[in-house]
Amino acid sequence: MxxxxxxxxxxxxxxxxxxxxxxxxxxxxxxxxxxxxxxxxxxxxxxxxxxxxxxxxxxxxxxxxxxxxxxxxxxxxxxxxxxxxxxxxxxxxxxxxxxxxxxxxxxxxxxxxxxxxxxxxxxxxxxxxxxxxxxxxxxxxxxxxxxxxxxxxxxxxxxxxxxxxxxxxxxxxxxxxxxxxxxxxxxxxxxxxTMKTYTHTDQMPDWAQDTFYRLIDAGIVKVDDKGEIAVQECSVQPMVYLDRLCGGQIEKLPQAIKALQASE
Ligand SMILES: [Zn+2]
Known part of the structure; x- marks a missing residue:
């Protein structure tokens, strides 16, 4: 429409x-x-x-x-x-x-x-x-x-x-x-x-899991007290592409940006 x-x-x-x-x-x-x-x-x-x-x-x-x-x-x-x-x-x-x-x-x-x-x-x-x-x-x-x-x-x-x-x-x-x-x-x-939401990384497609393990380790994707995440299906692919753009180190992006700002 x-x-x-x-x-x-x-x-x-x-x-x-x-x-x-x-x-x-x-x-x-x-x-x-x-x-x-x-x-x-x-x-x-x-x-x-x-x-x-x-x-x-x-x-x-x-x-x-x-x-x-x-x-x-x-x-x-x-x-x-x-x-x-x-x-x-x-x-x-x-x-x-x-x-x-x-x-x-x-x-x-x-x-x-x-x-x-x-x-x-x-x-x-x-x-x-x-x-x-x-x-x-x-x-x-x-x-x-x-x-x-x-x-x-x-x-x-x-x-x-x-x-x-x-x-x-x-x-x-x-x-x-x-x-x-x-x-x-x-x-x-x-x-x-009814958008699909992943509560565990192992529900995600294989090609996305490694990116999200690292995002969880870095505290960027939060885990609740039940040990669950809440990642919408539609956000998975963009994050994986971004990770690839960062040479597979998307979790280091916040520090990299801080370093850039400090050097300005
Ligand atoms: Zn009429």
């Missing part, structure tokens, strides 16, 4: 500043072929690029309408896919045209002409990661609490729009696929959270 922030502070919705108690997430797509975030998000922060028509949504009534979403997914000026958060997540948005405004965060994906499979894959993945992040933040169930605008209409809580189904359909995806992908993404990132 490539998340940035640009609050639409001039938009009447932002100025109204009504609180939102988040009960779900609603996925939208913009309904117009323009993949540039700068069409909706501004002013230019150096990444978005200029909107030469000045018709972005950071104004009271964009295109003369009372509209505002919590975020947009599309392209930066350089073509990179990004998400921009445009309202505080817990501020009521104007995206659904119905009761869902009082319950749902609304995020818009910038549409292309609906035919580019590579663009679709990229923005779909960005949306999956964003929705997984929001489900975690608000303790939502991805299989129950995520809908698109068209599903909101079917449930009687949003206006009569077809997004995102007409686009997903063309690209061979369903909202059930999306919900499952968000769930999988959440489980995947749960695994990332």
């Amino acid at each position: 490539n998340l940035h922030t640009c609050m639409l502070t001039e938009n009447d919705c932002y100025k109204a500043g009504k609180p939102l108690s988040v009960r779900g997430l609603m996925l939208h797509s913009t309904g117009a072929p323009n993949t540039r975030l700068s069409r909706y998000v501004g002013p230019d922060d150096g990444l978005l690029g200029m909107n030469q028509y000045g018709n972005h949504w950071n104004q009271a009534r964009p295109d003369g309408r009372q509209v505002c979403a919590h975020g947009f997914i599309g392209k930066l000026k350089g073509g990179t896919i990004a998400t921009y958060q445009t309202l505080p997540w817990e501020m009521r948005g104007w995206h659904a045209g119905g009761a869902a405004n009082s319950t749902h965060i609304g995020v818009e994906i910038c549409e292309d002409d609906l035919t580019d499979a590579a663009y679709f894959r990229a923005v779909y993945q960005e949306a999956v990661e964003l929705f997984a992040y929001l489900c975690k933040m608000f303790d939502l169930d991805p299989l129950q609490d995520i809908i698109c605008h068209a599903e909101g209409y079917q449930q009687g809580i949003a206006s009569n729009h077809g997004d995102v189904l007409y686009w997903f359909d063309k690209q061979g995806k369903t909202m059930d696929d999306f919900r499952r992908d968000v769930r999988d993404q959440m489980e995947h990132s749960k695994e990332d959270d």
Whole structure:
């Protein structure tokens, strides 16, 4: 996920500043072929690029309408896919045209002409990661609490729009696929959270043990009263490389630095 922030502070919705108690997430797509975030998000922060028509949504009534979403997914000026958060997540948005405004965060994906499979894959993945992040933040169930605008209409809580189904359909995806992908993404990132920690040197790979024996002897890696260390897996390889750079004498680095400072 490539998340940035640009609050639409001039938009009447932002100025109204009504609180939102988040009960779900609603996925939208913009309904117009323009993949540039700068069409909706501004002013230019150096990444978005200029909107030469000045018709972005950071104004009271964009295109003369009372509209505002919590975020947009599309392209930066350089073509990179990004998400921009445009309202505080817990501020009521104007995206659904119905009761869902009082319950749902609304995020818009910038549409292309609906035919580019590579663009679709990229923005779909960005949306999956964003929705997984929001489900975690608000303790939502991805299989129950995520809908698109068209599903909101079917449930009687949003206006009569077809997004995102007409686009997903063309690209061979369903909202059930999306919900499952968000769930999988959440489980995947749960695994990332549980970083492996070594409590004994002999649990480490062979190529790392000698470095850590010496770091323990030198008191750089501490041993607790139970005789255990707490070294995260991700720190092992950098320490071994550093040791090699020091000619296999990393434990002497503190004295070497002291000596250097003394000679200055
Ligand atoms: Zn919509």
